[in-house]
Amino acid sequence: MENLLEIRNLKVDFYLKDQVVNAVNGVNLDIGNNEVLLLAGESGSGKTISALAITRILPSTARIVSGSIFFEGRDLLALDEAALRMVRGARIAYIFQEPTSYLNPVYSIGSQIIETIMLHQNKNKLQARQEALELLELVKIKDPQRVLFDYPHQLSGGMNQRVFIAMSLACVPKLLIADEPTTSLDVTIEAQILELLLDLKKRFGFSLLFITHNLSIAKKIADRISVMYKGKIVEEAATAKIFDSPEHFHTRELIRAYEKIGKL
Amino acid sequence: MRNKLLFTGLIIILFFSIIAILAPLISPYNPSEIDADSLLVPPSPRHLLGTDSLGRDILSRMIYGARISLSIGFIAVGIALAIGLVLGALAGFYGGLIDALIMRFVDIMLCFPTFFLILAVVAILEPSIFNIMVIIGLTSWMGTARLVRAEILSLKEREFIQAEIAIGASDFRIITRHLIPNALGPVLVSAILGIAGAILLESGLSFLGLGVQPPTASWGNILIEAKSTLGVAWWITIFPGLAILITILGFNLIAEGLKEKLG
Numbered sequence A: 001m002e003n004l005l006e007i008r009n010l011k012v013d014f015y016l017k018d019q020v021v022n023a024v025n026g027v028n029l030d031i032g033n034n035e036v037l038l039l040a041g042e043s044g045s046g047k048t049i050s051a052l053a054i055t056r057i058l059p060s061t062a063r064i065v066s067g068s069i070f071f072e073g074r075d076l077l078a079l080d081e082a083a084l085r086m087v088r089g090a091r092i093a094y095i096f097q098e099p100t101s102y103l104n105p106v107y108s109i110g111s112q113i114i115e116t117i118m119l120h121q122n123k124n125k126l127q128a129r130q131e132a133l134e135l136l137e138l139v140k141i142k143d144p145q146r147v148l149f150d151y152p153h154q155l156s157g158g159m160n161q162r163v164f165i166a167m168s169l170a171c172v173p174k175l176l177i178a179d180e181p182t183t184s185l186d187v188t189i190e191a192q193i194l195e196l197l198l199d200l201k202k203r204f205g206f207s208l209l210f211i212t213h214n215l216s217i218a219k220k221i222a223d224r225i226s227v228m229y230k231g232k233i234v235e236e237a238a239t240a241k242i243f244d245s246p247e248h249f250h251t252r253e254l255i256r257a258y259e260k261i262g263k264l
Numbered sequence B: 001m002r003n004k005l006l007f008t009g010l011i012i013i014l015f016f017s018i019i020a021i022l023a024p025l026i027s028p029y030n031p032s033e034i035d036a037d038s039l040l041v042p043p044s045p046r047h048l049l050g051t052d053s054l055g056r057d058i059l060s061r062m063i064y065g066a067r068i069s070l071s072i073g074f075i076a077v078g079i080a081l082a083i084g085l086v087l088g089a090l091a092g093f094y095g096g097l098i099d100a101l102i103m104r105f106v107d108i109m110l111c112f113p114t115f116f117l118i119l120a121v122v123a124i125l126e127p128s129i130f131n132i133m134v135i136i137g138l139t140s141w142m143g144t145a146r147l148v149r150a151e152i153l154s155l156k157e158r159e160f161i162q163a164e165i166a167i168g169a170s171d172f173r174i175i176t177r178h179l180i181p182n183a184l185g186p187v188l189v190s191a192i193l194g195i196a197g198a199i200l201l202e203s204g205l206s207f208l209g210l211g212v213q214p215p216t217a218s219w220g221n222i223l224i225e226a227k228s229t230l231g232v233a234w235w236i237t238i239f240p241g242l243a244i245l246i247t248i249l250g251f252n253l254i255a256e257g258l259k260e261k262l263g
Helices: A047-054 A081-087 A109-120 A125-138 A157-169 A187-204 A216-221 A239-244 A249-263 B004-021 B058-094 B096-111 B114-124 B129-138 B142-155 B159-166 B171-207 B219-227 B234-262
Strands: A003-015 A020-032 A036-041 A062-071 A092-095 A175-179 A207-212 A224-229 A232-238
Touching (some): A003 A207, A020 A036, A020 A062, A020 A207, A036 A047, A036 A216, A047 A062, A047 A175, A109 A157, A157 A187, A175 A187, A187 A216, A207 A216, A224 A239, A224 A249, A239 A249, B004 B234, B058 B096, B058 B142, B096 B142, B114 B129, B129 B171, B142 B171, B171 B234
Parallel strands (some): A036 A207, A036 A224, A175 A207
Antiparallel strands (some): A224 A232
């Protein structure tokens, strides 16, 4: 199998009180080793839900109805909860949109990174602390010794996103899923975070599934782009081709939106 | 200290706790020693808070009574907290059938008039200090369980819990390390109010003669002996009554102060 991740015909429904809402309707998605795939689409198009479905961390009202998700040659949908926990964090890691709310407010930065390390690796606390320190240096946090003892509310959004990236990379995952990781950050920080992600990708050699509605990011980082619309992948091609000859009207809409902002 | 309520409450409880811990050192007399020569002596330099109808020193009995009353309060609430945390967390986290079963059990327990349930149980078992602690604990966990469940219901939808699932943490780990610590604030407030409630409950039981048995002194059972001599010896009623009142006030002040501090 050449692809790291192969999603076939994924369908996810939401079971609400008196109705069933289809969120993802037959998504196919391939990510190769070391590849950056950008999943674009408007809000509510099902991109986040598709990404969460990969390790089954969906909201409790959502059900995966059908499909298969092959990762490193194993069907993740066939794994039980315990086996899946070995994949989560260790082989597939996530970073999210609001870094500060994704960190536990009652624990220090250090203890959260250490927890992640000790969850998947056979290391004692001292080794884990040392590694946490190295990770913080790696994500270019100034004064990591001090940040180790800081709490999430004492750091800025950009800093917290760096911390979260450090946490995600603690166990050297093969696939990093970034769900709009820069949407809540300002533009200069966004550029820094994107650069950091590409840097780290070179160093660790993971594949990146990058979810966004902002196509301006695509040119900087993506090898390929998949465009999602109303629960389906409507167009998929290499980055240059998408920008040169977009086929689906939603792709054109996304590009137009981004060009409009560029002109302002 | 900005938080005056919390500070005052802590001072009061610390004061009574130190008295309870140091009881053998500071008590002027043996609390059960009967002195036929000084029956119903009013407060005087020899007996600071007077003596009861058997000539026992009220101050000494109250000092030892503080031990019993406070430890019943703390241990009963400890038991209630343990049961409430476990059941509330399970109900809140897993939801569905588990939640329904646990919460219906809570509803059933709440239907019993607690005081009479305790009376009945103590009447069947012997009313030892140990039994009283356990029974008060076993009948006062429902509020904690409901509170913990409600906290966890809202906490488990928070993003950092999703992040915790995403890094591969087990349910047990998420509940014990991430959900419960975040829910602890309001639970602590209700637990401290619970201690006050448990002390009051013990006093009530002892007053009815089904609590701590003489000659062991508790604040409640000093009062029972005061009842028959109320007309002639006011000091036997006033001082233990005040001790109970001030302690309960202390715990309430701490709870109120904590509530303010935690927002």
